[in-house]
Amino acid sequence: MNTFGQFFxxxxxxxxxxxxxxxxxxGVPENIPLCEEDFDADIARRAPGALGTTARKEADRPKIxxxxxxxxxxxxxxxxxxxxxxxxxxxYDQFLDTPRPGHADFVASVKYNFANDPRGGxxxxxxxxxxxxxxxxxxxxxxxxxxxxxxxxxxxxxIKVEARLVEIGGEPDxxxxxxxxxxxxxxxxxxxxxxxxxVTGLGVGVGDPFWDSLESxxxxxxxxxxxxxxxxxxDGFAASRMKGxxxxxxxxxxxxxxxxxxxxxxxxxxxxxxxxxxxxKPTSSxxxxxKTWNFEKKKEVTxxxxxxxxxxxxxxxxxxxxxxxxIVINDLL
Numbered sequence: 001m002n003t004f005g006q007f008f009x010x011x012x013x014x015x016x017x018x019x020x021x022x023x024x025x026x027g028v029p030e031n032i033p034l035c036e037e038d039f040d041a042d043i044a045r046r047a048p049g050a051l052g053t054t055a056r057k058e059a060d061r062p063k064i065x066x067x068x069x070x071x072x073x074x075x076x077x078x079x080x081x082x083x084x085x086x087x088x089x090x091x092y093d094q095f096l097d098t099p100r101p102g103h104a105d106f107v108a109s110v111k112y113n114f115a116n117d118p119r120g121g122x123x124x125x126x127x128x129x130x131x132x133x134x135x136x137x138x139x140x141x142x143x144x145x146x147x148x149x150x151x152x153x154x155x156x157x158x159i160k161v162e163a164r165l166v167e168i169g170g171e172p173d174x175x176x177x178x179x180x181x182x183x184x185x186x187x188x189x190x191x192x193x194x195x196x197x198x199v200t201g202l203g204v205g206v207g208d209p210f211w212d213s214l215e216s217x218x219x220x221x222x223x224x225x226x227x228x229x230x231x232x233x234x235d236g237f238a239a240s241r242m243k244g245x246x247x248x249x250x251x252x253x254x255x256x257x258x259x260x261x262x263x264x265x266x267x268x269x270x271x272x273x274x275x276x277x278x279x280x281k282p283t284s285s286x287x288x289x290x291k292t293w294n295f296e297k298k299k300e301v302t303x304x305x306x307x308x309x310x311x312x313x314x315x316x317x318x319x320x321x322x323x324x325x326x327i328v329i330n331d332l333l
Contacts, residue, residue: 002123004221005331008142010135014084016120016127022081023131025138027330028067030075032141036062039080039137045319046133052181052191052311058086062134073138080134084127097296098303102284126226126313129320136323139330159201161326163318166277167194185311188287192229192280193314197321199263199274199329204255206269206332213267214274217332221324222278227313230279234262278321280314 003011007027014021039062047060060082067078095118099105104124108116116122143159168177169184169191184191207214219231239247239260249256255271256263263274285305294301310316 004224005327008139008327008330010132010327012128012131012135014081014128014131015117015122016084016125017122018084018117018119020081020083021128021131022065022079023135025067025078025080025135028073028075028078028138029142029145029147030073032073032138032145033071034064034068034073034078034138034141035071036064038141039134042133042137042319042323043130046130046316048310048316050315051178052185052315053313058082058084060130078138080131082130082134094303094306098292098294098301100285100303100305101290101292102281124226129225132225132327133319133323136319136326139323139326142330143326157201159199159329161197161199161322161329163195163197163321163325165193165314165318166196168312168314169193169282181311190283190286190310191312191314192282193312193317194277194279195314195318195321196275196277197318197325199325202263202269202271202274202329204269204271206329207264207267208332209267212332214264214269214332215267215276217328218274218276218325221328222276222321225278225317225320225324227281227283227317228278229281231276232262233264233274233276235260236262236277274325278317280317283310283313285309 002013003009005027009026011024012022013024043060043062062080062082065079065081067074067076095105099109104121105118108122108124109118120127140161143157143161146154146156149155166172169180171177171180180191207217215233222228222231235242235247247260249258249260249272251257259272259275261270262276263269263272286309287305289302289304291300292303293299
């Protein structure tokens, strides 16, 4: 399915080389100020152009089709689209019979009986994260909006979601990343990375055990991002090598005084910052020759992937992680 959420619903549509991609948001409250310029900063964070990112450049100008009137949300479904223009579909002709290692070419063709759009990865492309980023802009506004409370007054939320890249190719020292990216690009290869996300101001008790625990919902959304290979909260996998006395979070008068749990106990937020990290795989499309299978000729062949691809798409992932986290938290709230 292409829809996530029960109360704040996010539906994405389109293909990488189709005429447009977009998102429909249902559950956006009325009277939140919103204009197309509000999306600029986050779209720029996802955009290519920096060292290690793809040469494909799109205008990525959002067009609001519904749900906004005179600069404010109306409470009706909010629809945002982005037109595709800078496409080179001929780069993908060779993958009809010769699927790329690490991509959805093979599984998508089998599942949809070759009816899927293969150009640029179609609906499986990382380009579909652009409407997710747009949804995140709205979701983050909702996390800082003013709402009526049970007493008839008004209450302003102050929940912040911030993500950053903390590691590339196993290297945590950012001063060495440019050299690593240059070297890997010259080798025709790619790199992965780790993104850390922190949510502050959430308060206590957000989440719905058992199946909709805060970790479960965040993990569900994070794994919807193409190329995510793992997630950990707080101490994460390191907790398995600790003793209980090392991992447990003692409570003080204002809540936990350390944060080995990543701000979650029993699937519910405990008042401490939510802290989690996601592992981003290295880009599957690399310039180096790779072995794969040609299904038309029924033999192994060497594949040289053409096109414009990121050396490390983790560089563009933090804003996507932020968006997904904000979407989840709005749905649970």
